[in-house]
Amino acid sequence: MTDSQSCNSVAHNLTIEQKEYAAKVLNESDENRENAVAEIRHWIQENDLRARTDDFSILRFLRACKFNIENTKTKLRNYQKQRVKLPEWYANRDPLHPKLQELLDMGICLPLRKLDDQGRMVIIARLVHNPDIFTLSDALKVSSMVLDVAIRDSVEASLYGFVIIIELGHATLHYIAQVTPRIIINLIHAWQGCYPVRIQLLNYINTPEFTKQIIAITERYFLSKKLKQRLRIYTYSTTRNCFINMPANILPVEYGLIFMISLFHPS
Numbered sequence: 001m002t003d004s005q006s007c008n009s010v011a012h013n014l015t016i017e018q019k020e021y022a023a024k025v026l027n028e029s030d031e032n033r034e035n036a037v038a039e040i041r042h043w044i045q046e047n048d049l050r051a052r053t054d055d056f057s058i059l060r061f062l063r064a065c066k067f068n069i070e071n072t073k074t075k076l077r078n079y080q081k082q083r084v085k086l087p088e089w090y091a092n093r094d095p096l097h098p099k100l101q102e103l104l105d106m107g108i109c110l111p112l113r114k115l116d117d118q119g120r121m122v123i124i125a126r127l128v129h130n131p132d133i134f135t136l137s138d139a140l141k142v143s144s145m146v147l148d149v150a151i152r153d154s155v156e157a158s159l160y161g162f163v164i165i166i167e168l169g170h171a172t173l174h175y176i177a178q179v180t181p182r183i184i185i186n187l188i189h190a191w192q193g194c195y196p197v198r199i200q201l202l203n204y205i206n207t208p209e210f211t212k213q214i215i216a217i218t219e220r221y222f223l224s225k226k227l228k229q230r231l232r233i234y235t236y237s238t239t240r241n242c243f244i245n246m247p248a249n250i251l252p253v254e255y256g257l258i259f260m261i262s263l264f265h266p267s
Helices: 003-012 017-026 030-046 057-065 069-085 099-107 136-152 155-160 181-194 209-221 225-229 239-243 253-264
Strands: 109-111 121-126 160-169 199-205 231-233
Touching: 017 155, 030 069, 030 121, 030 136, 057 069, 057 155, 069 181, 099 136, 109 136, 136 155, 136 209, 136 239, 160 181, 181 209, 209 231, 225 231
Parallel strands: 121 160, 160 199, 199 231
Antiparallel strands: 109 121
8 A cells, every 4th residue: 555545544534524623623634634644754764763654643743733744843753752761651661561560450541431522532640559669650651651552543532632630639748759840841741742642631630739739830830821721620629520521421430420429419
């Protein structure tokens, strides 16, 4: 299959509604898709980035950058650089390694099986590991592994983006002690400058008072203007509001119960 045929195959898999959304929001059309993918592929090969060059992998980056070619190149370069710079997150990622398997079994990063009613992928990240045994970098490594698999083939996520829910109900001061400035800077850089993702909502739920200052500093100094507008912080008493506009049937049981309770006890 030629590059042109492969790119056309990707386009044909889109529904009419998806094509309309891609044109309106992402500046993607049948006319520019093939040329943009070919240009980025040539640039990757010319610069020996060792990045994936299949159509959909490139399309994910183009869509995340709304088909701005130079921004796409920057994001791809950042993506590759961060993976070299942070071996504690991106090296030795065998999912069958006992330590990583234990974290995976805990469900510290959960892409929900169903999309929300706007077609967005919902990912719940949970601080549930034992900080005496696992470092925050261990948790972030596993989360990045899960995210890589979740977005690898998801057309909807590449088009409509993500809702990220960060569960802080189990957070303690011991967890917070592991949150170094370096980790914050690299994590925000991953979200905003590296990964081929568009974060539509960033929700902190069951947020303890002692974590709010860290979130406030992160928001003020590191988040882009757009992401600041999409940030929501919910305390224990207001977490149910996070799920009001989210279909209850896509949520894990415990969060679905929070939603159902809120219907009967909205105060």
